Amino acid sequence: MSEQAPLITMQLMGKNYRVPAGLTLMAAIEYAGYKLVRGAGCRGGFCGSCPTLYRREGNHRIFTALACQTLVEDGMCLVQMPFVPLITRPYDLYTITPQANTLLQHFPEIAGCVACNTCTRSCPQGLPVMDYIQASLRGDIERAALLSFDCISCGICSSRCPADIKHYAVGLLARRLYGKYITRNAPDLAERVAAIETGDFSAELDALMTLSAAELRSRYEQRTFEVAAEQEDPYSATRSYNSAMDPVDYQDELEVSG
Amino acid sequence: MTTSIRIGNGRNELLQKVEALSGQHLANCYQCGTCAAGCPFHQAMDLLPDALIQHVRLGLPGILERQTFWICAGCDTCSDRCPRGLDIARIMEALRQICLREGGDHPALTQLERADLGALPPIALVASMRRNSG
């Protein structure tokens, strides 16, 4: 490092450390000398392993973050919370069906939601968590699935909930039910799977298997998306995902790679 | 059985808590029994509402072990009819809250099987949860 970054002070579980500005929380924790055995995973904001609680100077609130996605601030006081206890009674997706009361039946604690919105305010993904719990309570499985689509199961919502709701497990069941029972099967997909099974693409697949990692990466980076049809695709699992009611815009991700 | 009552000396802590949580002044009750007479569940209660109020006022033992305030569904018939303007449903809620805050959730909450849960409407579960958890 030719130019030394200025040092800032942060508290890690109550103990002061001087760390360079510009580090992520995770890097700062490691800079401070800790070896992360839990609380680190993909380091890319997707795996949900590094939920972190922190306070800032001059603000009474508790803030939440993914340690790999958030930069240190001077005066910050933080702790990692790599896991939130979760016990769910097992269910068999092949025997349960998406009824209006299915989610309530498996997670009766959602009836205790007081709509305080603490979960939404704590979600590092910016999801409308309370709204998907409320959709679950009224049996709107599709909406619960779509609103929770980007959940990475970090569990912060559940750690903050006054009603002890297991939000991310509720969302997961909603998405499973949605995927299995509610989205329409696309005929194109079934045709293509059948073609693969009868060996129509064996040569192409065999060729792929021989590629090096670098070649595979290059192929992946050059992949293209099919241009969406003029009319709405009736088989799209995320067909209402970009509607005005939803806060997360998925389209930008498609445009970047397309 | 003999129960000794001390009136007017010593603090009646339960009475103070009930009054603070319910916002009701229990001395206003003149024991007419209108609440008990109109209560749709009086037969299931182990102490009628007017008697419960009296027990709280006198600081008698065992009040929090009674079932009366768990059986009250908050239908507001008594509150609406009380000639002294006492909101008795709030007194019942205060007693529930005192139990819940000191002892945790009412055991009724955890006893449901998944099959029962599937049949019940949210309105019943939400209401039950609000009345049986702190």
Next chain:
Amino acid sequence: MSIAYYPGCTIKVSAPEHELAALAVMRALGLDLHEMREWNCCGVVHSLATDNLIRHMAPVRVFARLQQQGEREVVTLCDMCFNTLARANQVARRQPEQMDAIKATSGDELNYDGSAEVLHLLQILRDRVGMAAIKARVRQPLHNLRVYPYYGCKLLRPTEVGLDDPEAPTVLGDLMAALGATVVEGNLQTRCCGAYHVVNRENLVAERVAATTAQARANGANVIVLSCPLCHFNLATRQSTPGNALPVLYYTQLMGLAFGLPPATLGLPDATALFEEALPTAQHAQAVPMCTKGER
């Protein structure tokens, strides 16, 4: 004319027939109900403890969202939603300091001043549409129906939010009379059905349901009509006379029948014998309906 509509969870989960019928009937009367774009459970029961502020957040949030959506007035079908919202509104108006506390707790995102209004659909029907207009819309008077209107609690009590005389309500009876039905009265019409005790004190509910249905039957009723989805659940599923249960219908469903709307649009499933004698069979050849929860 269009009014914002707050369904509540149970209408969506357990009483879709009430919503179907209400929307159809209101359309027939020239009124459109549009569902709030985003809403949350009201909490079902009003928080009765002086300090339990967090339990007012749900109904307050419904009002705040209503205002964010540019509305001032909202109508609901569910008696418990109506009661909880109306009582929360009273808190907002009488104790603005409680709203300040809620606002602060919410990180300033939940802000409500008490200026919105909640109405029960029965108030719209009685006070805006009027019984005369309803009567004028009737195509098939329910002459042979003997209806026991069951009010329960939350339409009426406490008096300060109730929509009718808590001791001698008339709104459901007047409505049924306007449809041409015979109204059967009884002193248990306003007695609690046992409400949420169906969850784990079922015997209390069973006892109330037995008494109420016995009275309705003894006084000659052949159908119970009501408004509250929790009363409906209890009365429809907890009668102890399987095979011979008194049918329990929402007032909206009977309005729809009297208006001549197809039973399918009123959430009324296939025919049973009950109304074949009750409705003029000539006009209702392939009728008609009985809806008990247990069968669905």
